[in-house]
Amino acid sequence: MRSSHQAGRLAQPPSPITDDGDEEHFCRSCSFSSACNAVGQGKPELNALQCLVEHVGPYRSGQYVFRSGDPFRAIFAVRSGTVKTSVVDRDGREQVLGFYLPGEVIGLNAIYPDQFPCDAIALETAQFCRFLFPAMSALASRVPVVQQHLFRLLSKELGAVTLLAGDHSADERMAAFLTDLSERYAARGFSGISFHLSMPRGDIANYLRLAAETVSRVLSRFRSQGLIEIEGRELTISDPQGLRKLGQNLLPD
Amino acid sequence: MRSSHQAGRLAQPPSPITDDGDEEHFCRSCSFSSACNAVGQGKPELNALQCLVEHVGPYRSGQYVFRSGDPFRAIFAVRSGTVKTSVVDRDGREQVLGFYLPGEVIGLNAIYPDQFPCDAIALETAQFCRFLFPAMSALASRVPVVQQHLFRLLSKELGAVTLLAGDHSADERMAAFLTDLSERYAARGFSGISFHLSMPRGDIANYLRLAAETVSRVLSRFRSQGLIEIEGRELTISDPQGLRKLGQNLLPD
DNA sequence: TGTGCGCCTTGATCCGGATCAACCCGCGCG
DNA sequence: CGCGCGGGTTGATCCGGATCAAGGCGCACA
Incomplete structure (x- = not known):
């Protein structure tokens, strides 16, 4: 996303992800781009964004990004690679909840229980923008478009899951x-x-x-x-x- | 909910719902109570709440509260009665999405598409607190606990739908x-x-x-x-x- | 008072997809 | 090299729940 492009260069701890010159394009196609762009436009908010976004990865195929039960601190936007989320029920059976491609966001379903209700596992080497949620939430209060964006992401995911829940051949x-x-x-x-x-x-x-x-x-x-x-x-x-x-x-x- | 109790009495158009003396209890058990209570504590915000909450109903069994495709303007908290939400697919088959009891909230899945993606139909005579969403959203920006509450409601519903989506006997x-x-x-x-x-x-x-x-x-x-x-x-x-x-x-x- | 209609229950049969089984392929590794 | 193993395909059989069918309320209404 555009803003992470900017924020990434300024981040104090050297980012583990090297710029590949494609970030600008990536940010435009990210689910968060409109939020990040909105923030990027006002100088003071830009500071806030630097504090709350962080590049993490790479995670190799099979590695956990987070695990069920982990305390909820952040949501993740996929920068590269693919991730699946899944739960395992009491008798050990896995249940895949979704696949996430570059530009998509995982972790929203952790807000309510305040801990992750599922595992997230890299399917291919994957990198992320990590958004600390308390900061994100505070930012959303000050920048309406960010709040609206989060509402929409949540509502969208709700619609997606609903469709899968139907009975179909x-x-x-x-x-x-x-x-x-x-x-x-x-x-x-x-x-x-x-x-x-x-x-x-x-x-x-x-x-x-x-x-x-x-x-x-x-x-x-x-x-x-x-x-x-x-x-x-x-x-x-x-x-x-x-x-x-x-x-x-x-x-x- | 507590706040609607207060706001209801002051509403300019006489509310179609007569107070039954049970509102205080009702509001305490409503999904929105924490949000309403938070608002009720600050005098200026109380005004805001009066503008955005409205008592509507009663809807008789079989009546539509909203229909798929209706423009999204408000979310509804059930005050009394029961409601089902459902969609009908292209070949006319109905798909029930959920049942909602007093104190629960419907319409959150309309945020993203900005129109209702499902019908809501009263199963028993039902009454509602209707919250205009633009106002609600603006209020959420000013009162963090309201924003948090909406995030949690959405995230909670996401978790609920996910469970139903599994394959079970x-x-x-x-x-x-x-x-x-x-x-x-x-x-x-x-x-x-x-x-x-x-x-x-x-x-x-x-x-x-x-x-x-x-x-x-x-x-x-x-x-x-x-x-x-x-x-x-x-x-x-x-x-x-x-x-x-x-x-x-x-x-x- | 009878009649029709929604709603529910129970029995008989059918079918989509699960399960069981055999086999193939590519790959890492001793 | 030979071996095991995870992943994928295909065939044979099985089973849970759908569908079809019949009948029993309870209730609105002529």
Whole structure:
């Protein structure tokens, strides 16, 4: 995000993330950009932002960003890589809650319980902007657009989870999942037609509440129907409209 | 809520809701009480609250409080009665999203899309405190505890929806549903052991993503197992711990 | 008083997706 | 090199819950 670009250079402890010259573009496509931009415009608030944003990472695949039960101190915007969040219930079964791409924000569901209610695990090497929440919250009081932004992020996530909670067929779920991923990549400036699935089939299955075998079968079927091309984790969407139509009951619009 | 008690008496257009002498208790048990109380303590803010809270209702069973697509102007706290929220997808199938009891808040998921993403329908004659959201949001900027309260409400709802999204058996879902209702009634000062189900079986089924027949069967089974007594919509929980244990994977704690 | 209609219950059958099982592939490692 | 192992695919079977079907209230209304 734009502001972290600025704040990052000024941060007292040398940031573990080296500037790659692409930060400006990254910040524009980040979920927080409007908030950061709003802050960046007023000099005094810029100071506040320096205090509350921090670059952290990299986390290697499989590493925990936070764990269920950790005290809630900050929310995280993904700078690079991919993250999954999940909970494990009393009998040890994992439940994947979501996948997060660059520019997206994790940790909002920790506000109410005041501790993280889920684990966050890197699926690929990942880096983050870390926003201390008390400071963020205080800032939100002074800068209305930041407050509004947080409300919207929360409300948006609420809508997303709600859709997944419906009862839908394996085909609908899968089509909606791929379309959603595609549109999220596109929104961040990546290709929405051809991309790499950063998570194993088992995680997709778990997230969609299906068995891994079912995911495999549905993908094979989609391929034979000419909707997608897929080889390992490399995906190309051949018929975006067809795919979207299949998943329409699960998708916004 | 306490503050609406005060504000209600002063409202210029005579409130359609007559005071029943129980408002003070009601406000204490409302989801908004801490926010309202915080505001009520400072004289100047009290004025603000008068402007943004309004008593509305009664809505009779079956009436819409708001409809999907309506512009988002306000959130609603249930004062009395019960409400369900639901969406209908493209092929006309209804999807129940939640049931809301006195003291609970609806409309938060409308913030992001800036229009209501679902219908809200009274299940029993219902009355509300209506909070204009722009004013509420402005107030939240000035009174940090109000902002915090809204964040928490949103985050809490996010957690609740997430649980329902998991894949669980009909028994687990049903047990968790009844336990949840029980605890919510208890939290508002009603009996959590014996209460009236204000929604038809079909709505429960839809909410839990089951068939109405399955709901009926599971309830019969629970009865024969001595977990509950049920006759029509009158429910008594005979074995709260047993029921809670059955649904534990879906419940907080 | 009868009739129709929502709502609920219970039984019989069916089906989507889970589970079990076998196998393939690529890769790290002794 | 041979081996184990995690991840992926595909086939065979099984099962929980959906669907279909029938019947029983309780209640509004002619």
